[in-house]
Amino acid sequence: xxxxxxxxxxxxxxxxxxxxxxxxxxxxxxxxxxxxxxxxxxxxxxxxxxxxxxxxxxxxxxxxxxxxxxxxxxxxxxxxxxxxxxxxxxxxxxxxxxxxxxxxxxxxxxxxxxxxxxxxxxxxxxxxxxxxxxxxxxxxxxxxxxxxxxxxxxxxxxxxxxxxxxxxxxxxxxxxxxxxxxxxxxxxxxxxxxxxxxxxxxxxxxxxxxxxxxxxxxxxxxxxxxxxxxxxxxxx
Numbered sequence: 001x002x003x004x005x006x007x008x009x010x011x012x013x014x015x016x017x018x019x020x021x022x023x024x025x026x027x028x029x030x031x032x033x034x035x036x037x038x039x040x041x042x043x044x045x046x047x048x049x050x051x052x053x054x055x056x057x058x059x060x061x062x063x064x065x066x067x068x069x070x071x072x073x074x075x076x077x078x079x080x081x082x083x084x085x086x087x088x089x090x091x092x093x094x095x096x097x098x099x100x101x102x103x104x105x106x107x108x109x110x111x112x113x114x115x116x117x118x119x120x121x122x123x124x125x126x127x128x129x130x131x132x133x134x135x136x137x138x139x140x141x142x143x144x145x146x147x148x149x150x151x152x153x154x155x156x157x158x159x160x161x162x163x164x165x166x167x168x169x170x171x172x173x174x175x176x177x178x179x180x181x182x183x184x185x186x187x188x189x190x191x192x193x194x195x196x197x198x199x200x201x202x203x204x205x206x207x208x209x210x211x212x213x214x215x216x217x218x219x220x221x222x223x224x225x226x227x228x229x230x231x232x233x234x235x236x
Contacts, residue, residue, distance in 0.1 A: 057085030
């Protein structure tokens with residue numbers, strides 16, 4: 001009789017960091033939800049498919065109140081990844097408690113601090129500072145590169161999105177959403193050859209289609225931050 005040898009694979013896991021939108025509700029919650037609805041009316045798909053966290057440090061809600069808020073967001077097609085700003089609540093069936101997040105507050109975006117030369121990684125192991133996309137980004141697709149700039153040689157379709165830690169360069173038509181400087185780079189800019197976008201954002205500042213002057217449409221533009229204002233101008 002042969003011996004049966006069973007090999008077990010050891011459990012493997014890794015820590016990984018993701019970029020997420022953080023909502024900070026304020027009392028009264030009903031008014032805050034009305035403001036959210038106004039934003040969603042201007043750009044219905046802005047938060048769809050994105051990770052969202054709830055920072056509840058500015059409100060005092062019971063477990064039932066938190067559950068009702070999470071349900072209200074789900075009804076708006078916003079799924080909550082986790083909650084911060086509260087103590088763990090046993091047996092409430094709520095999203096998990098998040099710890100140790102580092103956020104970027106409105107009006108408090110900062111440049112990434114330079115890494116001292118002695119701590120820099122060897123050149124052979126450096127990560128690329130930019131991502132090149134040499135084909136169109138089609139409707140429903142999402143391209144994210146928080147380590148640096150994104151360059152798209154084609155067009156970005158309606159319903160598609162480009163998310164960059166640095167600047168965004170689009171050599172075709174931008175019909176979808178472009179979000180630059182998502183890690184806090186105030187110098188990030190957005191450039192495109194033909195502007196027909198649904199939404200532009202740099203850091204936590206954004207403009208939806210109906211907030212953008214028609215005079216800059218259908219031509220080349222650049223967008224940048226001037227203080228706490230997102231500016232968009234034509235490039236001739």
